Amino acid sequence: MIDVNGDAVLATLRTLAGFGASGTGVCRPALSAADLAARRWLAGEMEAIGLAVTLDAVGNLYGAARGVERTVLIGSHSDSVPTGGWLDGTLGLAYGLEIARARAAAHPGAPVGIDLVDFSDEEGRFLSCLGSRSFCGELTALPAGFAAAAAAAGLPEVGPARLDPARHRAFFEAHIEQGPRLEAAGRSIGLVTGIFGMRRYAVRFAGRADHAGTTPIALRRDAARLLYRFADACDARFRRAGSADSVWNLGKVALEPGAVNVVTERAELLLEIRDLDPAALDALSDALAALVAETDGELGVRVTLEEMGRLPPVSLDPGLQALVAAGAAALGAPAMPLPSGAIHDAMVLARRVPSAMLFVPSVGGRSHTPVEDTRPEDIVLGARVLAHAVFACADTL
């Protein structure tokens, strides 16, 4: 029997929620005073269970098990969005702390230990997943404003904590789902199969500016009208082309000159598509390109497409997924496989080290808002399932 103290997990989460508390949520952006205070408190907790702790120059807090050769690494993040909830990121850290404590108590002197990491700036105040990118050696330059903020926050000049493939043999991140699927299915444990890839586009419309009162409708080359017609058509096209998991989102619209008495000359629509399956992403991209080609020239308006960025989908390790599934089954709560639509630090880690993620349900599917919550019994169950998986993993290393 693995003895993970559920009350201690909840107590850790409640204490962390006090740093940057804002109503029922938290405001703890990376490198804010509240963020650093939370990390320093967590550093004390990590030292108390015997980890060798460093807070590095980018704000990563890393606790290394002493006297071991190989470790299972557990991690997530304690920074938040400005209107954040109390569990986003902290859940995985509270689990890691109690599992590391339980492992050290159950197997003192064992050659395989548990390391714990609290990644900096997962939420992208400066750069999304900045801390995990630094940890994995992917950060070639610091984003604008970071160095000044780090100096103001009093971050020490400590060289960056780094992933060591000889030591860190597996990575686990537990997280709240931040969506409604587990709750809707009445399930308590989500087994994350992978993390959605994403592609971002700008669709541009070039028409002609004319007097909005004197130019007959039939003669207008109205970029705004065509943009809205195009945006409306996207839904049916993407629904047909994508997979059951595909999601898409229309973002910022810009109109020039944007005056109500001038026919719009130029218009731009930003949009994003996401899926786990690269073939589905290709199909969505193709559907978008086809719609652009068909729309081009309507109303005398030129339509062009530019890709603005992409992140490839990430598959999580099948062997580690099986350990999470076995842990959930052992505790009588069969895990529901589902992809993650949100980006997590595990996306960065999974490119370098076998990685797995576990989700617990979000009440009402809500997250990135102060109403974010998870039932205490689900929080505790998630800790036990993760402990099963981590212990089983450690036994194989």
Ligand SMILES: [Zn+2]
């Ligand atoms: Zn998060």
